[in-house]
Amino acid sequence: MAQKTVLFKHLEQPEIHRLDVYRDAGGYGALRTAVNDLAPAEVTQMVKDSGLRGRGGAGFPTGMKWSFLPKEYDTSYLVCNADESEPGAFKDRELMERNPHQLIEGCLLAAYAIRARHAFIYVRGEYLAIKELLDAAIEQARQAGLVGERIFGKDWGCEVSVYRGAGAYICGEESAMLDSLEGFRGFPRLRPPFPAVRGLYGKPTVVNNVETLANVPHIVANGAEWFKSTGTEKSPGTKICSISGPVNRPGNYELEMGTPFRYLLEDCAGGMAGGKSLKAYIPGGASAPMLPGDCQDVGIDFESYPAAGSTMGSASFILFPEDCCIVFAQLRISEFFSHESCGKCTPCREGSRWLRQMVERIEEGGGREEDLPILLDVTDNMVGKCFCALGDFATSNIVASIRHFRHEYEQHIRERRCPFRPHPAAEPLLQIAGVA
Amino acid sequence: MTRVLSDEAVAAIQAERGRYPDPRSALLPALHIAQNEVGWCSADAIEDVAAVMELPTSDVEEVVSFYTMFYEDRVGSYVMEVCKTVPCAILGADQIIGHIADRLGISPGGTTPDGMFTLLRVECLAACHRAPVMQVNSRYYENLTPERVDQLLDLMRRQAELRRGQAREAPLPPLIGRVEAV
Numbered sequence: 001m002a003q004k005t006v007l008f009k010h011l012e013q014p015e016i017h018r019l020d021v022y023r024d025a026g027g028y029g030a031l032r033t034a035v036n037d038l039a040p041a042e043v044t045q046m047v048k049d050s051g052l053r054g055r056g057g058a059g060f061p062t063g064m065k066w067s068f069l070p071k072e073y074d075t076s077y078l079v080c081n082a083d084e085s086e087p088g089a090f091k092d093r094e095l096m097e098r099n100p101h102q103l104i105e106g107c108l109l110a111a112y113a114i115r116a117r118h119a120f121i122y123v124r125g126e127y128l129a130i131k132e133l134l135d136a137a138i139e140q141a142r143q144a145g146l147v148g149e150r151i152f153g154k155d156w157g158c159e160v161s162v163y164r165g166a167g168a169y170i171c172g173e174e175s176a177m178l179d180s181l182e183g184f185r186g187f188p189r190l191r192p193p194f195p196a197v198r199g200l201y202g203k204p205t206v207v208n209n210v211e212t213l214a215n216v217p218h219i220v221a222n223g224a225e226w227f228k229s230t231g232t233e234k235s236p237g238t239k240i241c242s243i244s245g246p247v248n249r250p251g252n253y254e255l256e257m258g259t260p261f262r263y264l265l266e267d268c269a270g271g272m273a274g275g276k277s278l279k280a281y282i283p284g285g286a287s288a289p290m291l292p293g294d295c296q297d298v299g300i301d302f303e304s305y306p307a308a309g310s311t312m313g314s315a316s317f318i319l320f321p322e323d324c325c326i327v328f329a330q331l332r333i334s335e336f337f338s339h340e341s342c343g344k345c346t347p348c349r350e351g352s353r354w355l356r357q358m359v360e361r362i363e364e365g366g367g368r369e370e371d372l373p374i375l376l377d378v379t380d381n382m383v384g385k386c387f388c389a390l391g392d393f394a395t396s397n398i399v400a401s402i403r404h405f406r407h408e409y410e411q412h413i414r415e416r417r418c419p420f421r422p423h424p425a426a427e428p429l430l431q432i433a434g435v436a
Numbered sequence: 437m438t439r440v441l442s443d444e445a446v447a448a449i450q451a452e453r454g455r456y457p458d459p460r461s462a463l464l465p466a467l468h469i470a471q472n473e474v475g476w477c478s479a480d481a482i483e484d485v486a487a488v489m490e491l492p493t494s495d496v497e498e499v500v501s502f503y504t505m506f507y508e509d510r511v512g513s514y515v516m517e518v519c520k521t522v523p524c525a526i527l528g529a530d531q532i533i534g535h536i537a538d539r540l541g542i543s544p545g546g547t548t549p550d551g552m553f554t555l556l557r558v559e560c561l562a563a564c565h566r567a568p569v570m571q572v573n574s575r576y577y578e579n580l581t582p583e584r585v586d587q588l589l590d591l592m593r594r595q596a597e598l599r600r601g602q603a604r605e606a607p608l609p610p611l612i613g614r615v616e617a618v
Contacts, residue, residue: 087521087560118457125468125505126561128574161455166464167504169559183463185502201457244523244564251565286522286560318523318564332522336559342502 002263004230006238007214008254010098017133019140022101028146030220031105034112035152038220043113047216049224051236056081056172056209057284057313059235059302062216066113068196069204076204078111078119079181080213083165083172085124086285087336088316091240092210094252096123096130099214100137104147104160106213109220111158114206118159122177125166134162169340173388174207176342187344188388209314211240231257235301239312245281245319246273255300262296264317276321280404284313286333287393289400290320310400325420326405327412330397331359337394348391351382355398367413372402441484445473449488463489463499467506476507504558512547512554514592517571518580520557523564532568533557535582539589552596553589 005011015021022028034043048063069076080103084092096103107119123131138160141147149157163181165171171180175189178200199205215237219227228236235257241264244250248270255264261283265271272278278293283300289310291298298308305312320329338356343349355378358371379395386392402409411419441449448469452462466485467477474481477500486493500506507515516536520529533555537543540553547554563569566578577588 084562085560088523088564090562090564093562124562125503126571126574129576163461164464164468165503166467166506167558168502180464181461182458183460183499185499242565244567245526250567316564320526324526329522329526332520332525336521339559 002256002259003253003268004238004256005254006218006230007095007099007102007211007240008252009102016099017097017101017137019101019137019144022099023144026221027101027217028105030217031108031112031146032152034109034220035154035156040113040115043109043220046224047113047219050219050227051224051234052212052215052219052227053235053302054209055211055215055239055314057086057287057311059312062208062212065196065208066110066206068194069114069206070197073204075201076114076116076206077200078107078114078116079174079177079200079205079207080107080119080121080210081172081174081177081207082121082123082127082130082210083169083177084127084210085169085172085340086287086314086316087333088244088282088285088318089242089314090244091242091252091314091316093127093130095210095214095240096127096134100134101141102214102217103210104134104137104141106216107160108147108151108158109216110206110208110213112156114204115156116206117157118161120181120200121160121162122171122181123162123164124171125164128164131162131164138162168342169336170342170388170390173390176388177207178205185342187342188390190387232299232301232303234303239300239315241268241300241315241317243269243317243319245317246276246321247271247319248273257301258299258304260297260299261317264300265296265319272319272321276323278319279322279324280320280326282310282318282397283315284311285316286318286336287389287396288313288316289396290326290404291400292404293320323420325363325418326401326408327359327363328418328420330401331356331363333397334359334394337390341390341394345387345391347382348386348388348394351378351386351391352394354378355394359398362409362412363418365412365415365417367409367416369413371413372406372409376402439484440474440478440480441470441488442473445469446484446488449485453489459489460491463491463496464503467496467500467503471506475513476509476511478510510547510551512552513596514552514572515554515556517556517558517561519559519561519563519567519569521560523560524567524569527567529568532570532580532582532585535585536589539586552593 010016044066052062053059111119147160151157168186170176171186173188176186180186195205231237238254239257240254253268280290282290291310298304334356338352341348341352379398382391382395449466452465453459470481470485482496486496518533544555544557568580569578
């Protein structure tokens with residue numbers, strides 16, 4: 001179990017973003033094979049057999065998602081989720097920036113499998129440069145007859161459009177993304193009906209993450225068995241892990257699923273900067289519960305992290321050093337969810353705000369002893385009672401930080417101040433990490 | 437009918453309307469186009485967009501107020517959006533925000549009296565491996581230090597000066613995505 005390059009071909013071929021280089025490396029070969037030799041249902045079956053699971057965080061089997069579409073329909077859509085708004089996640093941007101055609105081919109293959117003639121790539125509003133880059137790559141592909149009508153001379157054709165959001169975490173939730181794409185506020189929709197039945201413009205729709213779709217050309221080119229030979233039984237393939245915080249080499253690393261976190265931290269990221277120890281870390285972005293720093297032997301896959309009390313999510317690792325105040329970190333997490341709650345349902349809108357206010361009070365030295373049980377009580381009244389998963393996400397680190405670092409909360413309350421202030425300055429850390 | 441949007445912007449919005457199965461989908465692109473030209477989503481800009489989109493003004497306002505990137509208040513020519521979410525926060529985002537605020541003499545959320553700079557604290561920009569980070573007019577500036585921020589401020593002032601020289605009487609155009617990299 002170690003580093004393995006499947007999606008990060010650009011590490012070996014830096015020019016892979018160019019259409020000619022991508023094609024010389026076998027690019028669009030999988031699309032050619034699919035369109036010429038495979039029925040759409042066979043592509044879906046291949047992806048099903050491969051065991052590919054959604055890389056956006058939920059880990060839902062991709063082939064199964066594709067097969068939920070009704071038997072008969074006139075129009076369907078593929079939507080690629082490139083909203084990438086989870087704090088700590090920055091993997092999809094690298095996939096798009098460095099190898100845009102891999103994603104475009106993945107979109108086309110998925111669109112072919114569900115017989116869609118229009119694919120949308122929804123990028124977060126901040127990714128203006130990436131939108132321009134993708135637009136240019138799609139135009140190149142169109143010139144080469146790979147996008148548009150009659151791809152490879154067949155009856156099937158597919159348009160690919162890049163849609164730019166405008167700053168809303170909730171739009172990464174698939175049904176809210178569809179509302180946003182239709183030109184509305186990004187509110188999650190009531191399910192059922194699921195997008196596979198009634199999605200974009202009321203038509204059957206599949207929404208897949210960038211990394212999920214980037215895997216598809218490799219599966220179609222090399223077969224389901226090849227894909228399953230990597231990773232673990234229930235989490236096959238590789239995973240791109242984003243690691244941030246005070247480590248020597250923060251960044252994205254593609255690892256075989258099941259690789260222990262310790263390998264990511266020590267061998268890939270070069271360990272903690274400045275010889276500090278790891279107090280805690282979040283394995284799957286701000287929505288995943290934090291774990292104590294000594295939980296380093298957990299395998300990076302869909303099963304091991306839940307067993308350890310968290311979730312792999314999008315494999316976005318945020319690391320907290322020994323001198324980091326957990327209450328301060330939690331405050332920033334609670335501020336995030338309070339800001340990003342869309343406001344559609346009451347438990348999330350009000351609950352995320354109350355959580356933020358109480359954590360802020362504790363961090364500022366005004367906390368009361370009864371605050372901790374009240375915090376936990378609020379989370380109890382949110383989990384499973386909100387319209388979408390954002391409400392649950394807003395609670396996960398409140399619960400985890402109190403579970404693992406209750407003493408820090410109590411110290412704040414007892415001493416009526418943050419014992420870590422002033423919080424460590426940025427400069428020494430950056431200099432130690434060698435990135436200044 | 438159109439009051440603040442140029443003919444080019446209106447044409448661009450019309451083109452967007454033709455790109456989607458339902459023209460309403462063009463609303464977010466339309467607002468990006470309008471804001472890029474006007475600098476923010478002013479009441480006039482919203483009315484123009486509503487007219488071209490053939491939507492009630494309230495539908496457009498409702499979308500503007502939902503998305504953080506659509507500015508409901510006038511902003512400066514350079515909008516400095518510094519990430520304050522947890523990965524940046526533990527690597528000194530607050531020091532960077534404090535430094536910019538000191539240098540510009542404004543608080544987060546404020547705009548300098550000359551209309552040149554706006555400072556905003558924003559949520560995660562998805563560049564956590566290069567924390568602390570900010571976006572200025574949709575471009576990323578990463579691994580920020582107070583020194584690097586000073587260099588950038590200098591550069592932006594010089595660029596603005598240069599542009600002012602080129603078009604003497606015209607107001608400084610919004611420089612969305614056009615700040616040169618350092």
